[in-house]
Amino acid sequence: MPSDVATLEARFEAELGPLVATLLGVVGPMSTHRITVVLQRAGHFAPLVAEGYDDGDLHGLVEWVVDDEQVFFATGDDLVAHVPTLLDGVVLTHRVTASELDREVLDLGVDLAPLVRCRSRLPLLCGGGAEVRHDWSARPELARVASDLGLPTDARAAPEGSLVGPPGWLAGLVAEGWLAAGCRGDTLAVAPVADPRAVTSPHPALVEAVAGAAERRSVVGDEVDGGPTDVLLDALAHDPALLRSPTAPLSLVLGPAGLSWDGDTLRRRR
Structure with a gap:
């Protein structure tokens, strides 16, 4: 050439x-x-x-x-979606633990991981910003690489990573209470759920959409391609009206959708 x-x-x-x-x-x-x-x-x-x-x-x-x-995502039927657009206005929910409040972090498990699918830093509506942190101390080989890349280690972070914000950013949340989190543009807002009754049972439309997304994604045996975030993004790509108000978190949707997640592999339950 x-x-x-x-x-x-x-x-x-x-x-x-x-x-x-x-x-x-x-x-x-x-x-x-x-x-x-x-x-x-x-x-x-x-x-x-x-x-x-x-x-x-x-x-x-x-x-x-x-x-x-990373800002692009491929669905199981070969559509390409823009992740920040998919997540704009989406409301995710999560039951806050006492440990998270003690550490002043939000752990990036199944419920909140979609927020950081393509970005590691988010401005906060309340001021300042939040960023993804990991604790590399238990894995020296990763700690060296992270140090070379300028990625900080944080002992407060969960194994799957945690979102860390400025002091007081989780004020107003209570242990075992529910939070709602979502982005408008690049800005993240976190607040208590006003009506906890709305988030205790999965919405049938969301269950159906997540189950349909898993059907679209290639399967080897009972394994689904990708993880919980992937099936959620796939569902949103086909129905952008999902998750516009607080509903049950993704961790409570997987089971009714016929799926299980062990932290490594998403499986269809037979």
């Missing part, structure tokens, strides 16, 4: 991610083929076409970008 063409492709690779993100944010989830067609018809690929790129080359470039960037 001549150097000028290689430079042109590198520029397109850098620009394509934000362009696809904007498209999906406006239109919603699409296949990579459809993304390619829309961008080509709009003339965005004209310089590459002039250099001899055909439809297959352009499609391959789009596939490479959406596979490489």
Whole structure:
């Protein structure tokens, strides 16, 4: 590949991610083929076409970008979604533990992990910001790598990671009480659930949507491709009206949806 063409492709690779993100944010989830067609018809690929790129080359470039960037998510039926758009306005719930309040963190288990699917730092509506932290001390080999990357270790963090905010950021929450958490744009809000009765039983529509998402994802034996966050994002990609008000957390939805999660593998229960 001549150097000028290689430079042109590198520029397109850098620009394509934000362009696809904007498209999906406006239109919603699409296949990579459809993304390619829309961008080509709009003339965005004209310089590459002039250099001899055909439809297959352009499609391959789009596939490479959406596979490489964490802000994109592929559903089980091969739609590509923009994760921040999927999560914008979604309300997640979680039962707060006394340990979390003592440590002033929110642990990133099944219920809250979707919040940080593609980002490790979030501005807080109450001021300041929260970031994902891990405790690397038990695994020296990871501690060295984390140190080299400038990632702090935090003894307060749970094994799955925790969201750590400024002092007082969890004020108003009580042990064994319910919280609601969600993002508007990049900003995270955390507050007590006003009506705890709304979050004790899974909503049938959410159970059905999560079960359907698991059906779409490739299965080996009883194993579902991905984890709880993946089936939730898959469900949201097909029904963006889900989770617009507090309902039972994902950890309470998996069982009624016919799924189990052991921390490593998502399985269909037979």
